[in-house]
Amino acid sequence: MTYRLAHDANGGPVLETERLRLRLPxxxxxxxxxxxxxxxxxxxxGGPWSMETLQTETQDLLNQWxxxxxxxxxxxxxxxxxxxxxxxxxxxxxxxxxxxxxSLWNAEDEGHGLALEAAAAxxxxxxxxxxxxxxxxxxxxxxxxxxxxxxxxxxxxxxDAACPYPPPTLTYRHFxxxxx
Numbered sequence: 663m664t665y666r667l668a669h670d671a672n673g674g675p676v677l678e679t680e681r682l683r684l685r686l687p688x689x690x691x692x693x694x695x696x697x698x699x700x701x702x703x704x705x706x707x708g709g710p711w712s713m714e715t716l717q718t719e720t721q722d723l724l725n726q727w728x729x730x731x732x733x734x735x736x737x738x739x740x741x742x743x744x745x746x747x748x749x750x751x752x753x754x755x756x757x758x759x760x761x762x763x764x765s766l767w768n769a770e771d772e773g774h775g776l777a778l779e780a781a782a783a784x785x786x787x788x789x790x791x792x793x794x795x796x797x798x799x800x801x802x803x804x805x806x807x808x809x810x811x812x813x814x815x816x817x818x819x820x821x822d823a824a825c826p827y828p829p830p831t832l833t834y835r836h837f838x839x840x841x842x
Contacts, residue, residue: 665783674727675791677735677783684735684750684780687723691736691745692716698767706802707765726752732788734763737780746771750784751797758824760797762788762836764811772807778814785815789838798823799834809834 665677670685677684692713698704699711699719711719726733730753737747747766753759762785764777788797799817801808812834820835 664779664786667787675787677787678740679779679783681740682776682780682783683738683740684784685738685743686727687720687734687736687745687748689717689720691748692720694745695720695748695765695767698765703769704765706805706808722754723748723752726754730760730792732760732792735780735784737766737776747777747780749777749780751788751792751794756826758826760788760792760794762797762799762815764808777811781811781815785836795838797836799836800825800827801832801834803830803832812836 665679665684668676668678670676674686676686696713696716699709699716700713701710704710723733733750733752734748735750736745737749738745746768747764749764751760751762753761762781764781766772766777785797789795798820799808799812801812809832815836817834817836820833823833823835825831825833
């Protein structure tokens with residue numbers, strides 16, 4: 663198993679990995695995530711965003727938790743509640759099926775396996791608890807880091823998957839039981 667399951671004070675899932683803690687997002691995560699979403703680092707993910715857009719998107723994630731029982735987790739390091747990224751399954755109304763997504767908010771956190779560790783835990787928890795057996799990841803064709811992560815998670819390109827985004831988009835499919 664890639665995670666240990668705990669629960670927060672309200673009964674929400676908290677996934678604990680070797681180095682990380684994945685918890686439900688809160689509005690208090692907005693300043694940390696804004697540094698990423700307002701920067702050029704977010705270009706291949708639809709950014710940069712204004713603060714207003716980020717607040718709307720964050721509220722949508724909270725609504726997805728209520729509606730579906732899952733959405734992106736805020737990732738923290740053990741011993742800290744400060745968010746370093748948003749990773750996990752999410753399912754906005756614009757999507758034909760759930761997506762497994764990720765962003766690490768600080769460039770210094772990239773290249774250390776943190777996204778893989780968190781995404782594997784979130785993926786495994788999602789498949790174990792949701793009843794879904796597949797999920798997709800929509801990626802920009804130039805986002806080589808995301809392609810590598812998809813492949814390390816065991817996902818394969820699915821050229822037939824429905825896509826809510828305009829081309830060009832490369833879609834990977836994750837399967838329950840996928841190996842990291």
